[in-house]
Amino acid sequence: MxxxxxxxxxxxxxxxxxxxxxxxxxxxxxxxxxxxxxxxNDKLAKTDMGIFVSSLVMLGLSIVLVYSSSFAVAQHKFGGADFFLGRQIVRAIIALVCFMIFINVDYHFWGKHSSKAYIIAIAMLLFVLVMPAHHGARRWISLGFIQFQASELALMVLVLIFAERLYEAGDSLRDSKKFAQFLIKIGILCGLIILEPNFSTACILCIVGMAMIFVAGARFVHIAGLVAAIIPIAAVIAVSAPYRLKRITGYLHSSNHKGDIGYQAYQALIGLGNGGFFGVGLGQGGQKYFYLPEPHTDFVFSILGEEIGFVGILAVLAVFGFMIYRGMKISMNAPDKMGQLMAFGFTLVLALYVIVHVFVNIGVMPTTGIPLPFLSYGGMSLIFTMSSMGLLLNISGQSKEMPVREGKSFTDKRRRAPKFS
Structure with missing residues (x-):
């Protein structure tokens, strides 16, 4: 019991x-x-929805524009008007996946592994040099379903490794020896890219690297001396290759070279002129019918201007301007110096690509072959751009500039962001 x-x-x-x-x-x-x-909820409140929405809008526009600008070439070369469209859709899906990955993976992870990525980028640039030439250049690596330029990967890697190394360098960057170490990293990548040859991308990479060093706190006298040394060297390299010299000559005397070296630039201007204020309508442009070479890549801005007009391209440029502004805002309010430098670097790359592509299409610069971010046909370019936008959003999600909740509303109180140096 x-x-x-x-x-x-x-x-x-x-x-x-x-x-x-x-x-x-x-x-x-x-x-x-x-x-x-x-x-x-806190991360969503701080995430820059402007860049998020703008990236998706531009991604959608890229599919429409690639089809509109390429169906004539696709029909003629491959027997199907949707040849480039199908490939662009596949690449857009891959780019969207990369976009989401970079949004959700902490940006410090990419900085931590940037040294390995730098070695891989050098290996790819060396591998490209032994590949068969295509149109006189060795730039492309083919993976069957997608081709990409190793130089574009190198540009992305440069931003990552510089953000991480400059963050670690701190005040030691003002020392001449430390400054020289970063110049060597730029020089290796630029030298290999010039050998492809791809002079325009090498110039952009050099500008981005030097700008990141400057905002990280390098001495002005070092930067000024470097610029003074690079300008004459770049000028000599620019005129040393016959094809580059022809492009420069065609640009300087465009009215005398409408039928040969200046043909592309002349036809691009005709396309922009045909568009007028409101354009002839999507798919209705005439320059893509074999008047303008590479209408879906190097001269997509001209096709865009012809089909949606001056008002339309102003709207597109306004979206780019907004994204660049928001990117710099994210950089200013990043939680640490690594985030600041990453956001600054990728935003600067976006700005330079847009400026160079547009300037080439309106005849302000010689023909370069730089794509228009989001909108030009191309796999790695689209994936690189969407990945960089995803990384910007990850940084913004950890931003020090955040709304302070009081009751049920958000006030405009902000925490001051740290300075670059």
Whole structure:
């Protein structure tokens, strides 16, 4: 009888203990879930939705524009008007996946592994040099379903490794030896890219690298001396290759070279002129019918201007301008110097690509072959651009500039962002 009573008491005690444990576990789960939701909401509140929406809009426009600008060439070369369209859709899906990956992976992860990526980029640039030439250049690596330029990967890697190394360097960057180490990294990549040859991308890479060094706190006298040394060297390299010299000559004397070296630039201007204020309509442009070479890549801005007009291209440029502004804003409010430099570097790359492509199409610069971000046909260019936008969004999600909740509303109180140096 006593044994039965003791067992009953023991069972009751265990039951009460179990109930308490379950209640405690449930309470702990609810607390953790609330904390997780608060963290997600906080991150969403700080994430730059302007760049998020703009990136998706430009991605959608790229599919429409690539088809509109390429169907004549696709029909003539490959027997199907949707040849480039199908490939662009596949690349857009890959780019969208990369976009989401870079949004969700902490940007410090990419900085941590940037040294390995730098070695891979050098290996790819060396590999490209032994590949068969295409149109007189060795730039492309083919993976079957997609081709990409190793130089574009190198540009992305440069931003990552410079953000990480400049962050670690701190005030030691003002030392001449430390400054020289970063110049060597730029020089290796630029030298290999020039050998492809791809002079325009090498120039952009050099500008981005030097700008990142400058905003990281390098001495002005070092930067000024470097610029003074690079300008004459770049000028000599620019005129040393016959094809580059022809492009420069065609640019300087465009009216005398409408039928040969200046043909592309002349036809691009005709396309922009045909568009007028409101354009002839998507798909209705005439320059893509073999008047303008590479209408879906190097001269897509001209096709865009012809089909949606001056008002349309102003709207597109306004979106680019907005994204560049927001990118710089993210850089200013990043949680640390690495985030600041990454955001600055990728935003500067976007700005330079847009400026160079547009200037080539309106005849302000010689023909270079630089694509228009998002909108030009191309796999790595689109993937690189969407990945960089995803990384900007990851940085913005950890931004120090955040709304302070008071009751049910957000006030405009902000925490000041740290300076670059």
């Amino acid at each position: 006593l044994s039965f009573f003791l067992r009953a008491v023991q069972a009751l005690t265990c039951s009460k203990t179990l109930n308490i444990a379950v209640k405690f576990t449930n309470k702990q789960y609810v607390t953790c879930e609330k904390r997780r939701r608060a963290e997600v």
